[in-house]
Amino acid sequence: MASEEDDIKFVSKLDEESKKKAKRELNELNDTDRILAVQSFRQWILQQKWLKTPTDFSFLLKFLRARKFSQLEARKTLENYWTCKTKTPDWFRNVDPSEPAIQEILKTGFYIIPKQLDKYGRRVVIEKLARLDLNDVKKKWGVANLYRVIALVCDWAMRDENVQVNGLVVFVDNTDITMNHMLTLFGQENGKRLMQFWQNSMPARVKGLHLYNEPIFYDAMYALISPLMKQKLKDRMFLHGNSLTKVYDEIGMSALPDEYLPDGYEGPRVGTQESIVDEMIEDMMSPEFREYIKDLSCEKYRVDLKERKEDDTPTESFRKLNVE
Incomplete structure (x- = not known):
């Protein structure tokens, strides 16, 4: 051996x-x-x-x-x-969390993972594409840096043993999303590459995909994405409309940012989306993780x-x- x-x-x-x-x-x-x-x-x-x-x-x-x-x-x-x-x-190459473009994209909060676990012990990936200014994506940062941030966050999360054993659940907030957001992320070959990474390459157990506030163009959005999805992921996809109550039933409240919690909620909190981003960046900027990700991406x-x-x-x- x-x-x-x-x-x-x-x-x-x-x-x-x-x-x-x-x-x-x-x-x-x-x-x-x-x-x-x-x-x-x-x-x-x-x-x-x-x-x-x-x-x-x-x-x-x-x-x-x-x-x-x-x-x-x-x-x-x-x-x-x-x-x-x-x-x-x-x-994927030469990634450093201190890069200005990576820092700025992270701070949009479009792709966050609170450290706290949901009701089943899973980490929750919270995606909200509408937080991205597409002019900044295309003219300031470049689309490739968007994917560098997604890959960075995934590699960061997969070091967590709880993620390795209990898995991830994805909560997609479609509020204010436009078709341009979808085409930017999933258009041409980019969507295929991203889904190949998520489904075939990333060492993760994705236990659920929860869509909230689906747009009126959902059918067109699904037509764009569904050919890229494995049947297992389709079977684990749930549409919740504009009801957060259903999201609470599936995920719980303790792993969702304050912005999604009802008035009067007095249970455990992960904080605001901004505070979650700050916590993620602080963790990624630790010397130990920076050395790890720079080595991994060389x-x-x-x-x-x-x-x-x-x-x-x-x-x-x-x-x-x-x-x-």
Whole structure:
């Protein structure tokens, strides 16, 4: 088995209920099993000359968790992850949270993830495209920087063990959205690339997609997006109209910004959208995370598309590592 020094040093920060869920739903049976699974995954990686990736324990573990410890599926997702980043360098290379354009786009609050968990222990991705001034997107920042921010936020969130085990739920607020917003994000090849990253490359378990305040042009919007969606995601998509009551039933209130809470609410709060953005930026600007994301987005990690051969695709999973 291919081992590294930090393999036995890993200590899970999950609460007891999440540990039980990891065992029950993800096949993460025990510490020994987890170590052996990561080492088997790493051993396969080191045999692939076409694949350059970090091999530290925490990085590999999130891919295994995302695919319920199937070695085969974890390999596919890891390959997709680096293929996507190799083919679209303007979205993924040389990312630094301190860049002015990234800071300004983050501060719009169009794409935020509060740290607090929803009623099912999941992190909530809150997307509101109408917060974006399209003149700024097209003339000041460039559309590619929009995707760089989305990828940055996703890589940031996926380091959280709660996300790895309990998953993500997406809340899309369509208030004041225009068709131009949709065409900017999902038009031409950009939408296809974004959905490929979200559905095939990102080591995440997306447990629900909740749409609020759908616009009058929803049918046209859905026609644009639906061909890019897998059936599993379609099955987990819910339309709530202009009723936040339904959103509260599905997600709860504790993980939603103040702007979405009813008058008189006295329960736990995550704060305003602005305060959530400030908290995200503060966390991303920590020396530890900046070093992590700058390393992750450097050119040494990639898929060598010329060396990659179709017959290198793994044909079976050796997930079962049951060690008493």
